[in-house]
Amino acid sequence: MIEAHATARGIRTSAQKAGLVCALIRGKGVNQALATLQFTRKTIARELAKVLRSAVANAQQKDGFGGDVERLYVAACYANQGTSMKRVRPAPMGRAFRVTKRTAHLTVQVAERPLKIARVAEETDATATKGSRPRRSAAAGSTTEKKTTATKKAATAKA
DSSP states (O other): OOEEEEEEEEESSOHHHHHHHHHHHTTSBHHHHHHHHHTOOOTHHHHHHHHHHHHHHHHHHSTTOOSOGGGEEEEEEEEEEOOOEEEEEEOGGGOEEEEEEOOEEEEEEEEEOOHHHHHHHHHHHHHHTTOOOOOOOGGGTOHHHHHHHHHHHHHHHHO
16 A cells, blocks of 8 residues: 655645645545645645645655556645744834744645545545435425325315
């Protein structure tokens, strides 16, 4: 089983904000994770997509890689706090306020699923991405069924 990781250090965002986006892709397949990051409306998503692509490229360079990117998934994704830049902001009456500009270290680790589990995961991903809700059965209290049975009863009573 192949594992690879990539790290981007000193990205200009807080680790807390980056961790929210990391939680979106953790445990997903690589293609699904890239699609999620593409449509996420956070600035850090672009940087995280770069790191994910780099981790996939690192996995492809390893000896023993099967060549199937579909089997790769995001095994770990986290953001650690980096160095904070301290800046001074002018304040009223000659004072100065300290501003901390935070940075983060983004790490993405990808791993290769075993062949048997990869097929099951693809099937569950395909059913999960369809986006359709399960339909309510007629026995669950549909009003149209009540109307039709009432009209049937009325029709049989007239006859």
